[in-house]
Amino acid sequence: MSVKISVTNVCKSYPSRGSIVTALESFNLQVQDGEFVCIVGPSGCGKSTFLRMLGGLTPVTSGEVKLVPGKTGVPLQSIVFQEYAIFPWKTVLDNVAFGLEMRGVSRTERHTIASDWIKKVGLAKFAYAYPHQLSGGMKQRVSIARAFANDPEILLMDEPLGALDAQTRTVLQEELLHLWEASRKTVVYITHSIEEAVLLGDRVILMTAHPGKFKCEFAIPFPRPRAFELTGTPEFSRMTLAIWRELQDEVKRAMEQQP
């Protein structure tokens, strides 16, 4: 296995009301090709900022972020945003085909690819609908399909299911497992749900409360393919409990920091 993402000593600070705020402090991370890594931390720990740095939307203050390109002809990374960020003025089909259109893929070809992914996320009937006609869960399916249709080497997911209700969330977690297990792309997945991280990830990284630092990591040994039934096993509970023991002090610290 080769290293796909290599993050060395990354710091992020920005000026705020006359002082310098540090969001992220000497953060290190290595992700193998085809690995599903979940990053869990209390709110405000800079995990979303970190993902945006991986996605090239936020510059690093110091340190180095390296994504290693492998194949040619496909994009290196695509982000699935928490707020869906699908375009309200485009149909489901055009939203899913967006990345392909930007890369100059012909209309018929990109529509064929997009239709295929729309079918895979169960939205075939809504291909020509506009986002305002969709529920939150359907919008996030569109957003996930857009990322997969773009066929990037690395998927960066920023709490993609964070805004959904618990039941929709469970359904989408399973769908995501199926999609990922079929493609085995490298994934960095930000979440604040320990259960989600253990269910989906090969490895769970914990971050400290603000300023965000590496705290510790857990390898998740459960075999694949996984399904929701896993969450009912005693091993799963032991794992989430162990992670929670490490995380709870950080969460309390984060709550005290809130103004």
Add this chain to the structure above:
Amino acid sequence: MKLDIATRDRALAIGFPLLLLVVWELAVRVNWLDGRFFPAPSDVAVALWNLAAKGDLFGKLWLLPGALGKGDWEGAQKIIVEGHLWVSLYRIFAGFILGAIPGIVLGVVMGMSHSVRVALDPVISAAYVLPKIAILPLVMLIFGIGETSKIVIVGISSFFLVLINTTVGVRDIESIYFQAAINYGASRWQLFWHVIIPGAMPVIFAGLRLSLGTALIVIIAAEFVAAQYGLGYLIWFSWQTLLTENMFAGLVVVMILGALFTSGLQALEHWLMPWESEEHATLTESQDAISLAK
């Protein structure tokens, strides 16, 4: 049940204005209202018919086939420009297009560029608050008393409204859409077509609606004081000669124009922006909250 409410609402919306007209008509007939100042709706309707039939409103259109048959283009043109309606419409649309297009272009630039916005904002804010009709004398000083100055004054007033709305529309696009487009590889040009234009379009259209309404106001006012043709001239001239029926007929035409502009732009909006959610009045909206109180 739902149909009943829709029917009742329509009956109210059409019935009440009709009732007002009937009351007006009766009030004139029994001499509660002075018919010289407030001619009865039926008299206004007759005046409107006469204006159309004598060629004041649309020009002497019945001469048009003859002129065209002889290949007399100048004559045909003269027939059209003697119709008050066509003259005003020409001034409105020529000015509107002349103002709106640069307004959209500069508005997009101002929405995207912080430096341009900071530099131009004070000038535009100052110019915006000035009632545009107030600079008509200045415009006439520069462009003379002919057609140009009337088109220019409409153009100026449209320009600022469209410019300000476009700037706001572009700035109000949520940054997450830019981030998503950039992450998925959009170039600057693709950002413009796939994010900026569709994202700002609803607010741009609000500006277009406002500026078309303002264009109507400005051209009527300009024609009051500085024209030989046009609806404003028709209204003003009718007042000066105490032909109040014709004055009211002119007002009716202006009202119809305003309504047509609004519904025309709405139709265009529906066609250009199918993603905007259609608003459906719900059952609760057709009830008055106060009627629920004991």
